[in-house]
Amino acid sequence: MPRRRALGLALLLGLTAIGTPAAAREGKAATKAATVRELHVVTSGGFTAAFEALAKTYERDTGIHIVAEHGPSMGDTPQAIPNRLARHEDADVVILARSGLDKLAAQGSIAPDTSVDLGLSKIAMAVKAGAPAPDIATPEALRSTLVHVKSVAWSDSASGVYIQSTMLDRLGVTDQVRPKGRMIPATPVGRVVAEGKAEIGFQQLSELKAVKGIRIVGLIPESLQKVTPFSAGIVAWSPHQAEARALIAYLASPKAYSIIRDSGLEPAAQKAKP
Known part of the structure; x- marks a missing residue:
């Protein structure tokens, strides 16, 4: 092989070797970002009206689609949130009465240090x-x-x-x-x-x-009166822990307060459950 041609081939192979890892990393990052376009949330009735309004704004601002399901915080019906999680239904975030969320956390169904009070209900x-x-x-x-x-x-x-x-x-x-x-x-x-x-x-x-x-x-x-905190937590088996945490942070932020009040709740003092 002529020396000039050999040098040209070596240079081409070297550039390809340098460029491929970066391109591969960028491709993987883009694929990962594209996969998290949907979060599944199960909310109980007390926070439903507030969540429906807040979810619309969150979808618009982030492009992440919220798939919402509903069920009571407790009870024997199949729709009840504890029964849904007992069946390991697909869910990233649940929102329910604090007493129910604490029980789910104790059972290991809620990821540690992710429980946050959102609204106080009377x-x-x-x-x-x-x-x-x-x-x-x-x-x-x-x-x-x-x-x-x-x-x-x-x-x-x-x-x-x-x-x-x-x-x-x-x-x-x-x-x-x-x-x-x-x-x-x-x-x-x-x-x-x-x-x-x-x-x-x-x-x-x-x-x-x-x-x-x-x-x-x-x-x-x-x-x-019995004041009930309605609280959010990340489901332990959710594959989208970071994205679920970001959603809860939005629901707990001052941006959500006016909508929470309009629904008949009072915004809760925001403090993660240890």
Whole structure:
């Protein structure tokens, strides 16, 4: 082979050897970036309205599509978030009542040091649209209302469990109210009230606000109130841990506060669970 041709071939091979690793690295980085275009989030009813609005903004700003599923924070229905994770459903982030999230973390279903409070929720009462608003301004007034109505509904999640197991006892009306009360699984209590299947209904204010056909009477008295933090955590088996963490940081940031308030919640003090 002529010397000039041999030198030219060697130079070409050398340039190729230098360029290939960088090109390969860039190609792999581009492929990795392109794969994380979707995050799966399962949220309970209390944070649903806020999340739907926030997810739209996040999708627009990041280009990452949010696939949202819904389910109660607890309960026996297949849709309940603990039951979804027990089946190892595809999920990157879950948002539910803090008590439920803490149990999932203790079971190893939530990645360590990823639990963050997002919003604080209070319990309210509703009647069907057009119906008179009963007096619930004081514990005594609420006790009288519970005794005299014909039917009552509450959820099978955090607020309903508190009402059924604690509030009725504190008011001394368990024996009078439990026989005419219904715990509603996996369905908004407001919908049951709107359909006339219960005279009054109790649920998180943020969940009642999303239902048409009802009149929200107001929050239950402060001395009886149960404040529920709704919190987010990263699912332990999520393949997108960094992206899930970024989404939670956005949901917990001041950018989200006005939307959280509009949904009927108060922004929570942001502090990761140790």
